[in-house]
Structures are given as structure tokens and as C-alpha cells.
Amino acid sequence: MRAAKLESASQVTLIQVVWDASPDLDEFLRFTRAYAKRRFSNSVAERIALASNELLDNAVRYGSLARDFMYRLDQDNTNVKVLVQNTTVLARIDMLTSQIRKLETNPEQTYTSEMERSTFGGGRRSMLGLARIRHEAEMQLDLHLDGLEVAICAHCPR
16 A cells, blocks of 8 residues: 655645544535636546546545545646545444555456445445546545544656
């Protein structure tokens, strides 16, 4: 499993927001999508929108909300990065680590399995959001853990 590079020397932060409570994300996601469409190609803007939506949704759903959580959109000379950081509980960290490993070894099969679980899972939660980022948006996923702090970075060429 790769550790997320949270910063690099040539990196520029384009958007950074920290929430101290569970926000209404609709307006923020509309802003992020519009900003990305002005700054990047349609393909990259759509990838950013999907990753932003899925990572923020996961942070609100699965985070502990005991502390702030953060969203950041960065770019460097070659990549664009969407990073979301939040606090969660130990059981969710184990599930997340397992899912990232599956996506690294077999992204297409994991995507298919999560689609099936989402559709026919009988109430079991899927981890479709991360699979969508990896498979549909064709973005790499990096995970950085520090205690109960989780940072997930989705990145692709710009």
C-alpha cells in the first residue's frame, strides 16, 4: 500500500476547505465542479468532480465527525490531486485498508463486486465510491493513516 504524498515542492493548492461539522456538500460540490471545468479539460474536471463527491460523501458517512475534516484540490507539474482527511473509528480503518489493497491488486474485479453488492447486497454497505474513483475516473488512490486520522488522495495526470 502506498502512503499518500500530502505535499510536494511543486504543488499548488487550488482549493482548501476545513469543516468543523457535517456540512451540506451540494453547494460546495457545485462550486468545485464549476471551478474544475474552468481550469482543466472536461475529462480531468469530471474526474475531479467524481472523486470530490465520493471522498466527501465517505468522510461525512463514515467519519467520526469528532474532529474537523478537510478537502483539498492540488496540482503540480504533472498531476491533479483531490485529498480528503477526516477522523474515523478503528473498524472502518481496517475496512478501508482492505478495500484499498483490493483496488490496487484488481481494480476491475473489485469495481464489479462492489457494483453487485451495491445493487443486490441486501442492506450490506458497499465500498463502491472508492471503486468508482479507481475504475470510472481512472485515478490512483493513496492512503495515509495517522492513528484514527485518514487521508485519501485521488490523483491523475492533468
